[in-house]
Amino acid sequence: MQLSPAERDYLYDSLCLQTPIRPDARNLYQFRPLEAKTTFLPGSNGSARLRMVDGGECIVSIKSKVVKNESVNSLLECDIDIQGHRDDSNFVSNLKYNLTNLLTKNFPFDALRLTKKYSFKLFIDCIVISHTSYPLTIISLATYLALKTTRLPLLVSEIDDEEVEEQPTFSDDWEDSRLLHEITGQTFQPPIMITVGVIGKNLLFDPSLEEEQVLENGLIISFYNNKAITPISNMNLALNANKDNYKGIDQSLIISAINMVNKYCSAVIHALDTLIEQDDEVDGTIF
Incomplete structure (x- = not known):
């Protein structure tokens, strides 16, 4: 939905106030409500589905495959498919x-090691069925849940196969399978990415489509192990909006955005x- 010039001016002025007025009455640091469901795809090792109040929806499926360590460069492979966009588009x-x-930079790859010769490789497939605002946050949160x-x-064959060539064998009982944090023996918190809108001296968490059209800049901030991490990048979050408002960003606002991410x-x-x-029988949860 494209705003008219009068609507853009009104929304811009509202968001630049000392106490900004967002169109949906959210606080600066408040996310839009999400509905989510996990482990709903029986053929996947992990899965999640997120739906936003504005109609955005993302499904993530994770599948594993046993590979030889020497045959792969990475044990993670991500693929993203977005309705209405070519797979080879810049977006x-x-x-x-x-x-x-x-x-790749923040994953416990030791959990994927099976033997000295073999490992699991994870294939992360993200499908964005619909979206209005920039979809990176919903993709990231759905990937977190998955x-x-x-x-x-569970591996039942020998771990040390350096001397003898032996294919890994696994327990036939899926009840013996283990979560990633159970394998590593420590709490596993996948990294996420948060979009932050910049307008005037104000910072807006999770900007909506309407807000993106009047933002002066946008930040993408990574969050892992309860703190903001690199990469941190800035970009115009509005894909098709008028870019007249797009400006440079003050260094102090970047620091403030990092502090907001660390806090909330x-x-x-x-x-x-x-x-x-929560119980698997619960059909989605609003938070």
């Missing part, structure tokens, strides 16, 4: 690069983890 390629780069609920079969994103992670802990 999709940038999303795929950001997600792959973040996960990874947190990913189960890998732990609550987002807690909400996601709480959803995972």
Whole structure:
């Protein structure tokens, strides 16, 4: 939905106020409500589905495959498909690069090691069925849920296969499968990416489509292990809007955005983890 010039001016002035007035009455740091469901795809090692109040929807499926360590460069492979966009478009390629780069740098790959010769390789497939605002956050949150609920079969053959060539064999009972954090023996918190809108001296978490059209800049901030991490990048979040408002960004606003992420994103992670802990029979949860 494109705003008229009068609507753009009104919304811009409202968001630049000392106490900004957002169209949906959210606080600066408040996310739009999300509905989520995990482990709903029986053929996947992990899966998640997120739906936003504005109609955005994303499904993530994670599947594992046994590979020889010497035959692969990475044990993670991400693919993103977005309705209405070509797979080789810059828009999709940038999303795929950001997600792959973040996960590759912050993933416990030791959990995927099976033997000295073999490992699991994870294939992360993200399908954005619909979206209005920039979809990186919903992709990232859905991937978080899918990874947190990913189960890998239990290895029952020998771990040391350096001397003897032996294919890994696994338990036939899926009840013996283990979550990633159970394999590593420590809490596993996948990294996420948060979009932050910049307008005047104000910062807006999770900007909506209407807000993106009047923003002066946008930030993408990574969050892992309860703190903001690199990469941190700035970009115009509005794909098709008039770019007259797009400006440079003050260094102090970047620092303020990092502080906001450090302060409030732990609550987002807690909400996601709480959803995972709920009974599987619950058909989605609003948080």
